Amino acid sequence: MSILIENARVIDPASGLDAIAPLCIQGSEILAVGAIPDGFEPRRRIDAAGRWLFPGVIDLSAHLREPGEEHKATIASETQAAARGGITTVVVSPDTMPPIDSPAEVELISRRAEQGCGVRVLTIGALTRGLNGEQLAEMAALKRAGVVGVGNARHPLASPLVLRRAMEYAATFELMVSLSAQDASLAGSGCVHEGAVSTRLGLAGIPEAAETAALGSILALVEQTGARVHVNRLSTRRGAEMIAKARADGLPVSADVAAHQLFLTEMDVADFNPLCHVMPPLRTQRDREGLRAAVARGDISAICSDHQPHESDSKLGPFAETRPGISGLETLLPLTLRLVEEDLLPLSAALERLTAGPAGILGHNGGCLKPGAPADFVVFDPEAVHEITPESWLSAGANSPFIGWTFSGQVRETWVAGRPAWNLPAEDSA
Amino acid sequence: MIAVAHPASQLPRAGPLPNSLQLTSDGRLQHLLTVEGLSRDLLSEILDTAESFANMNEKAVKKVPLLRGKTIVNLFFEASTRTRTTFELAAKRLSADVLNINVSTSSAVKGESLLDTLRNLEAMNVDMFVVRHQQSGAAHFMARHVEPGISVLNAGDGRHGHPTQALLDMFTIRRHKGDFTRLKIAIVGDILHSRVARSQIHALNILQAGEVRVVAPYSLLPAHVEDLGVHVYHNLEQGLRDVDVVIMLRLQRERMEHAHLPSEHEYFQLFGLTQRRLHLAKPDCLVMHPGPANRGVEIDSAVADGAQSVILQQVTYGIAVRMAVMSMVMGVRGA
Numbered sequence: 001m002s003i004l005i006e007n008a009r010v011i012d013p014a015s016g017l018d019a020i021a022p023l024c025i026q027g028s029e030i031l032a033v034g035a036i037p038d039g040f041e042p043r044r045r046i047d048a049a050g051r052w053l054f055p056g057v058i059d060l061s062a063h064l065r066e067p068g069e070e071h072k073a074t075i076a077s078e079t080q081a082a083a084r085g086g087i088t089t090v091v092v093s094p095d096t097m098p099p100i101d102s103p104a105e106v107e108l109i110s111r112r113a114e115q116g117c118g119v120r121v122l123t124i125g126a127l128t129r130g131l132n133g134e135q136l137a138e139m140a141a142l143k144r145a146g147v148v149g150v151g152n153a154r155h156p157l158a159s160p161l162v163l164r165r166a167m168e169y170a171a172t173f174e175l176m177v178s179l180s181a182q183d184a185s186l187a188g189s190g191c192v193h194e195g196a197v198s199t200r201l202g203l204a205g206i207p208e209a210a211e212t213a214a215l216g217s218i219l220a221l222v223e224q225t226g227a228r229v230h231v232n233r234l235s236t237r238r239g240a241e242m243i244a245k246a247r248a249d250g251l252p253v254s255a256d257v258a259a260h261q262l263f264l265t266e267m268d269v270a271d272f273n274p275l276c277h278v279m280p281p282l283r284t285q286r287d288r289e290g291l292r293a294a295v296a297r298g299d300i301s302a303i304c305s306d307h308q309p310h311e312s313d314s315k316l317g318p319f320a321e322t323r324p325g326i327s328g329l330e331t332l333l334p335l336t337l338r339l340v341e342e343d344l345l346p347l348s349a350a351l352e353r354l355t356a357g358p359a360g361i362l363g364h365n366g367g368c369l370k371p372g373a374p375a376d377f378v379v380f381d382p383e384a385v386h387e388i389t390p391e392s393w394l395s396a397g398a399n400s401p402f403i404g405w406t407f408s409g410q411v412r413e414t415w416v417a418g419r420p421a422w423n424l425p426a427e428d429s430a
Numbered sequence: 431m432i433a434v435a436h437p438a439s440q441l442p443r444a445g446p447l448p449n450s451l452q453l454t455s456d457g458r459l460q461h462l463l464t465v466e467g468l469s470r471d472l473l474s475e476i477l478d479t480a481e482s483f484a485n486m487n488e489k490a491v492k493k494v495p496l497l498r499g500k501t502i503v504n505l506f507f508e509a510s511t512r513t514r515t516t517f518e519l520a521a522k523r524l525s526a527d528v529l530n531i532n533v534s535t536s537s538a539v540k541g542e543s544l545l546d547t548l549r550n551l552e553a554m555n556v557d558m559f560v561v562r563h564q565q566s567g568a569a570h571f572m573a574r575h576v577e578p579g580i581s582v583l584n585a586g587d588g589r590h591g592h593p594t595q596a597l598l599d600m601f602t603i604r605r606h607k608g609d610f611t612r613l614k615i616a617i618v619g620d621i622l623h624s625r626v627a628r629s630q631i632h633a634l635n636i637l638q639a640g641e642v643r644v645v646a647p648y649s650l651l652p653a654h655v656e657d658l659g660v661h662v663y664h665n666l667e668q669g670l671r672d673v674d675v676v677i678m679l680r681l682q683r684e685r686m687e688h689a690h691l692p693s694e695h696e697y698f699q700l701f702g703l704t705q706r707r708l709h710l711a712k713p714d715c716l717v718m719h720p721g722p723a724n725r726g727v728e729i730d731s732a733v734a735d736g737a738q739s740v741i742l743q744q745v746t747y748g749i750a751v752r753m754a755v756m757s758m759v760m761g762v763r764g765a
Contacts, residue, residue: 199652200466202566202590202625207653271451272567316545316575318565318587 001043001418002026004036008048008379012055013352014359014368023053025375028417033369048379054351056088056376056414057333058358058367060178060256061232062307063325064090064121065396067108068097073309073396075112078329079119081395083422086333086411087305088119088376089366091358094126095153101126101137103145110146118421119414120376122148122362124178127166131155134162136169143173148362149230151178154279160217167227176361178230179218181239182280186210191320193281197266203319206281211239219246222253230361231255233306235280237290244299254361255299257291258306259335260326264288264401274315274322275401278306295353296345302358305332309397327397331388333378334407341408375418384410451573459758461573461582464591465632473600473636479754480601480747487523487750496762497526500557504530505547506585507563512721512745513585513595517560520752526557544568545575552577558756559583566590566625581759583752589625595720596629598751600637602744603675606716610637616669616711617660618645618701619679619728622652622690626720627679635659645669645701649690666701670710677718678703678729694727704730708738716740 003025010021010033017034024031024040031037059082065073082090092109094100100109106123113121125142127150129135139150150170157163170177187210192198194205215231219242222229234240234257243255260278265285268276276282294300308325315322333354340350359367366374387406390398414422452461459472486492502521506514514530521528533547544563551559558581561569566588573582586592607613615634621627621644634642635658644655645663656662663669670676685691708715717729717739725731734741 194653196654196657199654199658200628202588202628204589205653272570313543317543318563318568318571320565320567320588321544 002031002041003044003046003418004040004042005046005048005053005379008051008053010034010053010369011348011351012369013348014055014356015370016348017369018348023369023377025418028375028419030369030371030373030375032371050381050383051412052380052382054378054380055355055367055369056378056416057086057354058089058091058362058364059087059305059307059329059332060091060230060302060358060361061258061304062090062092062329063095063309064092064307065309066096066112067105072311072314075109075121076116077394077396078307078309079113079116079121080422081329082119083117083414083416084394084411085330086378086380086414087329088378088414088416088421089122090119090329091122091124091148091362093153094124094151095131095155099126099131100124100147101129101131101142103141106142106145106147118416118419120416124148125150127152127170127177128157128162133157136166139170139175140173143175147175148364149176149178151180151232154180154182156184160221163217164221164225167221167225167229171225171227174228176228176230176363178232180232180280181211181214181218181234182206183210183214186213189320191277191281191324192269193266193283195266195284197269201270201272201319208236208238208283211236211280212242215239215242219251219253222246222251226252228252233258233261233280233304234291234300235261235283235287237287240290240294240300244294244297247299254301256302256304256358256361257295257300259303259328259332260306260401262288262292262295262303262339263335268401269319272319273401274317274319275326275399277315277319277322277324278326279324292339292344295339296349298349301353302361303332303336303353304358305329307395309395310399312398315399325399327395327400329395330393331400331402333411334388334409335402337409338407376416378411379413379415380409381412382409384408386410451570458761459755461569462593462755462759463569463573463582463584465593465596465629465636466591468636470636470638473597473633476597476751476754476758477601477604479758480597480751483753484601484747484750487746493523493525495525496757497521497524497760500526500760501555502526502528502558502560502756503551503556504528504585505533505551505559505561506531507533507561507568508586510562510586512748513562516745516748517585517752520749520756523749524753524756526756544571548572548575552580556580558759560585562586564588583755583759586625589623589628591629592625592720593629594748594752594755595626596633597755598744598748599630599677599718599720600633601747601751602718602740603716605747606740607674610634610639613639613674614641614643614672615639615675615677616643616645616663616673617677617679618666618669618703620650620681620685621646621655621679622650623682623685624679628658630677631658631660643669643673647691647700650685666703666707667710670707673711673715675716675718676703676708676711677720678723680720680722681724681728698727702726702728702730703733705732705736708733714738718744721745
């Protein structure tokens with residue numbers, strides 16, 4: 001179907017466009033932006049005056065819990081939550097049950113996603129068999145099945161040698177390696193940042209060095225092997241500085257950060273708030289400022305949701321016994337736009353970290369509004385003010401410390417492949 | 431080696447910890463979860479109340495009817511002799527009915543959650559839980575989830591806190607030394623894993639103790655320990671100099687297995703309290719230990735049993751302090 005959307009403020013960070021402009025859609029792709037091609041006869045015209053229109057958000061790190069933990073969430077429930085949050089592509093971690101270590105799991109997830117609301121679900125395949133950290137997974141088969149990269153989620157690798165071999169093997173097939181930087185032995189049984197708060201609360205801490213020591217090994221091996229590595233969910237200022245230096249030195253590395261790390265700190269854990277139990281842990285205010293600065297400079301090129309929905313029992317218990325994770329799909333875009341309100345970076349740069357930034361990491365043709373790109377975009381009402389309430393929450397996991405926060409602006413419509421995946425219900429319209 | 435030399439009062443606070451959970455809206459004690467954040471007045475009130483019970487405990491009839499008809503459950507997820515029995519005696523001397531439940535770690539493995547345990551006991555119309563648990567924050571968790579009107583007393587949670595122990599230590603120090611503002615106190619040993627030390631440090635700072643020192647190798651000190659309001663020493667001789675009170679902490683055997691220390695032998699050589707070292711402190715320095723002491727590991731028997739030791743008095747006073755806390759959270763005044 002051909003559609004013309006008129007009068008919106010179109011913001012496309014990839015091309016630098018920010019103007020009131022028409023957007024022409026033909027089938028599942030963008031036909032033109034800025035000018036209406038001769039002879040284009042839209043079947044449908046949409047007046048989007050007063051709205052913003054920008055590319056759909058690409059979330060590099062989410063857990064949708066399917067297969068294996070459907071009591072927490074399903075692909076159907078979570079893709080709906082993603083669409084509500086302006087997310088059009090979700091990249092899932094390989095630590096499902098069973099892990100994504102063979103084409104069967106990749107195909108299962110794709111099939112489930114096709115039955116959903118339309119949001120695209122991409123997969124990171126396992127780096128090692130069953131994420132056991134010892135034997136390599138069949139990466140060539142995973143690549144043929146469609147994974148966008150390989151990684152070991154938060155499961156440790158047996159040795160730096162395994163990491164080296166895995167990087168070399170992945171590089172053979174030009175597969176991106178997505179890694180979490182956390183040294184398992186230094187992290188130990190820690191559940192919060194090691195610092196003033198862990199000391200006061202008597203909780204086992206995870207030192208900053210758990211991230212920087214792991215990152216040091218990763219960067220040394222990137223230099224050795226030339227593998228393309230993406231570091232998932234940084235949590236420390238020093239870690240961000242190490243990434244910045246490695247990029248300046250020309251290493252093929254990139255990094256992302258979870259949105260909650262840009263707003264919360266270890267102080268939010270006090271006293272024993274299980275909603276702020278996340279992995280990697282919330283760190284210090286200094287770390288938060290360092291991560292924010294790295295996002296503003298572009299050293300961290302993507303902000304992700306690190307979505308980890310849980311059933312309520314997972315968060316009911318003494319702090320260390322609760323499961324880590326925040327349900328983040330519905331707050332990724334609102335939190336990122338709040339960085340603009342707080343003058344950390346311009347609107348176009350903030351949107352870039354959610355669209356062209358992650359698309360670049362994936363080597364993906366989306367995340368932009370160029371002709372020929374997929375028609376994945378968001379229609380946004382910048383004037384609305386909305387409070388995140390438990391009633392309007394769509395994710396099956398209500399484990400968010402941001403429920404009750406009020407944000408300015410609201411997603412009105414999320415389109416994927418030229419079709420609406422989400423429309424704001426009329427009663428919620430401002 | 432004195433690593434930090436600025437007074438506790440000038441230390442920046444890391445930020446407010448919400449303390450409202452354990453207080454009623456008019457500022458009375460509803461639960462006792464942590465010492466942190468208690469006011470000096472409230473802490474003094476607990477000690478004053480304990481004083482009246484301590485006098486009563488020395489009499490022939492040691493029982494008052496303050497908590498008659500109340501049911502108190504001692505819910506212990508970790509082994510304990512001293513703490514559990516003194517809580518039990520305290521409850522009985524207040525005429526409450528006491529139920530002791532020792533939940534072995536194996537039944538936690540069976541899958542009953544702390545919340546399930548709590549709900550089942552609540553169904554028996556309990557008035558107060560005394561809880562010891564291996565996880566920091568367990569008492570906070572229970573206080574957040576109990577029915578209104580039920581009190582929770584923290585009898586030790588993980589590495590976080592052991593408020594009644596700290597209060598009985600303060601009681602012991604006050605009985606012997608009076609004014610805290612002139613006192614120098616050294617806490618020696620495994621601060622990293624010690625809930626007792628954390629609660630003692632908070633209590634001493636609330637009572638405006640002159641100087642609080644911790645003495646330990648770096649491997650047994652938590653990160654940013656100085657933010658709690660202490661001066662850090664790594665040498666026992668220097669740490670003991672001119673102190674009025676020395677508190678020795680128990681050293682667990684497993685610290686050797688997890689590479690915190692090389693051996694008990696080397697630990698005793700460097701950090702063990704001997705009569706010779708005690709001479710470096712003030713002549714009337716009190717020797718305290720929350721028990722059970724490892725003789726020959728952190729403390730020499732001659733010191734533990736010596737004239738300056740008040741280790742057994744700490745146990746005796748534990749009953750009065752726990753009676754005070756139990757009566758205050760139940761909203762009744764002292765003896």
